[in-house]
Amino acid sequence: MTDQRSYPTGIGTSSTDSIELLGLDLASDVLGKVSFGELAYWLATKRRPTPGQLRVFEAVLVSLADHGYTPTAIAARMTYYSAPESVQGAIAAGLLGGGSRFLGVTEDTGQFLAAIVKPLGDTSAYADADWDAVALDTVATAKAEGSKVPGLGHPVHKNGDPRTPVMFQIAREADVYGPQLSLFEAIGRTHAQVLGRTLPLNGAGVAGAALADAGLPLALLRGFALLARTAGLIGHLAEEQSDPVAPSIYMEVDRNARYVAPEH
Template sequence: MSSAGRSHPTPADGLSFPTSLGTSTADEIRLLGQDLATDLMGKVGFGELAFWLVSMRRPTPAETRVFEAVLVALADHGFTPTALAARLTYLSAPDSLQGALAAGLLGGGSRFLGVTEDCGAYLHAVIGTQDGPLPADDDGWDAVALEAVRATRAAGRLVPGLGHPVHKVRDPRTAVLIGIAEEEGLRGPHLRLFEAIGRVHEQVLGRRLPLNGAGVCGAALADLGLPVELLRGFALLARAAGLLGHIAEERRRPIGMDTYLAVDGNATYVAPDSGEPPG
């Protein structure tokens, strides 16, 4: 029987599955305590709704602007591994749009997209170790950042949010997002610490690296009070739009087959015990 032909079962005695998200009856759909059709549709933007669904509070216009700027910043960055995974999966299974989209999203990890969460969590942890009030000026934040970078380096770990495979000097998204947060009064401790890391890390690492866009997005999301454990989800939400765009373009102007043939046609046999191509 189709879902349209089924009615909701009557709750069994003693069973309860509480939710503050969506419920429906034959006549109404409720979402976040609102009537979906009359209170939300056409009145709430998708980014605003996504924020609301996670935080259980409606964001202010200022928060919505920063949040949606993050989504735009993370939507697409060219032929990244996530985009190629989606395109090649679509090439292999054009009957499975959902598979292609999922393939791209599954590639969101510590090198691509996941840095948003990694950086937000890192900054949040550093801030959480501070005793007393947080710094009131750049010098104070620089001292906190310097200690954190030194400790991270001593532990043999990388500072998330530093460096980018393409933008070697400056990530164009970083200053813009910081500026938007400043304009909206939402340049909080996570962004200030991230900026301080950008100023002092060269003293420890011996080289200057740009603050990347994924990292600044994590800092901005953390300053909005969103759970740092879920920040990767927002990066994936943004990238879903970009991946859908890549799949649409793959239909219009395909590159998947050429990509596959280029790799396959240039495959070189390497002897299992040598690690080098045969001479």
């Protein structure tokens, strides 16, 4: 008897004459009818987003697309300079830098908030004062444990990340403002009482809270940050092709390198 192997997938398949995606015919039912943002949400959740969820999701993608000469952008540009025949390598190099300091904060924040919210049960009747109490306890616990609250603080936007209030507003307008965003905003209001200083809620953090409230899988939140940054990296590579900076970065470091003999 022939061993029948099966590799099930609900994403897509293709035959000689058609391509099926998420149970629909790609050519006739999807192309020109489903936006890329909607498709990305649908692929990750196996359900179509509500208009509000889609608006928040796409706003998050836009908010994370680029943040200037971050290490991820520099890595992509330098890799392209070294291997201009490999655009995919340059993009991959930039994406590999998405970690605890850049981009990864989105997932870290979403999971951190969700872990606190879940044991609370039904929070639909919570007022700001209730969330403030949870936030104070959250920050106090983190301080006692010697850990940081993800999404709190920014290396550049010391006086406030301009993306954060806009994301809160969009989520409210889209009726996607849920417990994760409520707790995150409360942390912003109350943390100074515990820490003795005021730090901004950063854009990557509010993105994580918004994605969680929009129903995206917590374990994939970093993936959405990387999806967003891919667009930014493509922009950097397009600029690198026409107005390169990587040669100057290389020459600056190489010509100013100072050899220090190892200690024995």
